Amino acid sequence: MNDKSSNPNAIPEKVAKVMIDEIFRKNNVNPEEIKNNLSNDQKKMLKDMVEDLREQVNQFNKGEKDTTKTDE
Amino acid sequence: MGHMTKSKWRALDHCDGSSDRDDANVVQDADQVVSNQQISDEWIIIKDSQNIDVTTTDRQAAVSLQLGIEAAIAAVINISIGNGSQSDSITQGIRQMVNTRQGNRQKTIVEQSRDIEITTRDTDVAVNIQLLFQILAAIVASLDIL
Numbered sequence: 001m002n003d004k005s006s007n008p009n010a011i012p013e014k015v016a017k018v019m020i021d022e023i024f025r026k027n028n029v030n031p032e033e034i035k036n037n038l039s040n041d042q043k044k045m046l047k048d049m050v051e052d053l054r055e056q057v058n059q060f061n062k063g064e065k066d067t068t069k070t071d072e
Numbered sequence: 073m074g075h076m077t078k079s080k081w082r083a084l085d086h087c088d089g090s091s092d093r094d095d096a097n098v099v100q101d102a103d104q105v106v107s108n109q110q111i112s113d114e115w116i117i118i119k120d121s122q123n124i125d126v127t128t129t130d131r132q133a134a135v136s137l138q139l140g141i142e143a144a145i146a147a148v149i150n151i152s153i154g155n156g157s158q159s160d161s162i163t164q165g166i167r168q169m170v171n172t173r174q175g176n177r178q179k180t181i182v183e184q185s186r187d188i189e190i191t192t193r194d195t196d197v198a199v200n201i202q203l204l205f206q207i208l209a210a211i212v213a214s215l216d217i218l
Contacts, residue, residue: 009206010200010203013210016206016209016210017210017213019169020211028158034153034215037152038215046212050208053137053205054209057205060133061202063133
């Protein structure tokens with residue numbers, strides 16, 4: 001699901017998941033319940049938003065690594 | 073320009089007088105680099121120098137990307153959980169995950185130099201963005217959106 005090839009994660013994916021699950025649990029949020037409350041349109045919208053950001057983050061990381069300098 | 077004692081060598085000395093080369097842009101470039109210090113504290117000071125190429129983290133892109141991801145996190149939480157005290161508390165919890173990673177200080181000073189290329193990387197900014205995105209990804213993953 002995630003492409004781990006290009007950039008190393010800031011924290012291991014599992015750690016992020018544990019932390020988020022913990023925050024949800026502390027606040028009495030049941031992910032199962034929310035899943036059912038979201039419409040397909042909403043899910044698609046959020047999914048598109050995240051994919052778009054993933055692309056931007058990858059672009060940014062690419063720029064970070066690109067050390068070639070052009071003289072104009 | 074009269075020197076009373078042997079003065080320090082200055083890269084731009086030869087520009088005084090007859091030279092028609094315009095080196096003002098060197099100074100201006102440096103100014104711009106120093107002025108953008110939104111999320112971290114980076115100083116690049118260039119003095120008495122000529123032909124210095126500076127490549128640094130694109131602060132503007134970093135800031136807008138960071139804001140974009142933060143807004144996305146807020147949107148996901150608002151849509152899925154609503155915007156009451158519960159979601160405030162969740163947002164705060166998430167903020168605490170990120171807040172530990174602020175503050176990058178680097179200073180680069182170039183003095184009396186010529187033809188130098190500087191490349192600085194603000195790794196903290198990159199890590200911050202990566203972390204924020206991972207949090208966003210973890211949230212949507214746990215909600216089965218992806």
